[in-house]
Amino acid sequence: MSEIQYAMEDCGFGIENAYNLLGYELDECHEPWEVDFLAEKAADDYFDNHDGWESSWPMDVEIFSGGKSLGIFSVDMETVPQFSARKKLEDE
Numbered sequence: 001m002s003e004i005q006y007a008m009e010d011c012g013f014g015i016e017n018a019y020n021l022l023g024y025e026l027d028e029c030h031e032p033w034e035v036d037f038l039a040e041k042a043a044d045d046y047f048d049n050h051d052g053w054e055s056s057w058p059m060d061v062e063i064f065s066g067g068k069s070l071g072i073f074s075v076d077m078e079t080v081p082q083f084s085a086r087k088k089l090e091d092e
Helices: 032-049
Strands: 002-008 019-026 059-065 068-075
Touching: 002 032, 019 032, 032 059, 032 068
Parallel strands: none
Antiparallel strands: 002 019, 002 059, 059 068
């Protein structure tokens, strides 16, 4: 099992700019969908913990396992509608 790290295009690619993706590891024999999943989790971590909410999406993310690049992935952010309501006044 290898430690997972990621670098976002906002900060520059390469292991020297990588953040740790805590709680995730990867076997040497892994499926392609597993790395896609890690790219999504990396984007989520970046959004929540590294001011990623200020970034423009979609964004590219480079995934590393044991210090070796597994590739660059394009990650898009889906928006979640949020609604608010207020009671109308009689004259509206």
